Amino acid sequence: MTYDCIVLPGGGVDLNGSPSAWVFLSRGTTHHPPVLNKNSFPINEATVSAAYLIERNIPSNKILIENWSLDTIGNTYFARQCIIEPMELHPLAVITNDFHMARTKLIFDWFFFIINFSNRSF
Structure with missing residues (x-):
């Protein structure tokens, strides 16, 4: 399946720009x-994540940054209100880790009702 939008909710970065240790531990x-x-x-974190994708040859014109939120509910709300709906980006996928998948799915289902999820990296 081809997606118009892939959302990557985050968990913070450390001084090196890597995901924070507390996210893993x-x-x-x-x-x-x-x-x-x-x-x-x-x-x-959104800017650091975008730089990471660009370093891996994802074109910068394909990356949209949502940096207004402080948590997954905010990620979902602002992504939908400020990016996904105005640009009519459907269908979309969400990539997160196994630990946060159930919670993230509930939140995105609440905002979007039906969505495809993946915990695979690209």
Whole structure:
């Protein structure tokens, strides 16, 4: 199947721009203060993720960044309201890890009703 949109909800980044260790170790969903750069500005996870995709030859004109949210519900709401619906991007897929899949599916089903999910990376 071909998708118009693939959504990658995140869990934060560390000082190296990698997913935060607490995402892997604690599997927690509590909010942590953002990592700051050398100028004391938060490191934006969506921007870091976009750079990661670009380094792996995903064209930058195919990447849309949602950086308004602080959690999965916000990811879903802002992605739908600001990107997916205005651009009429259907069908869409969501990629997340096994631990967050059930919760993420419930949230996306709540906002979108029917959606295809995958925990495979590309």
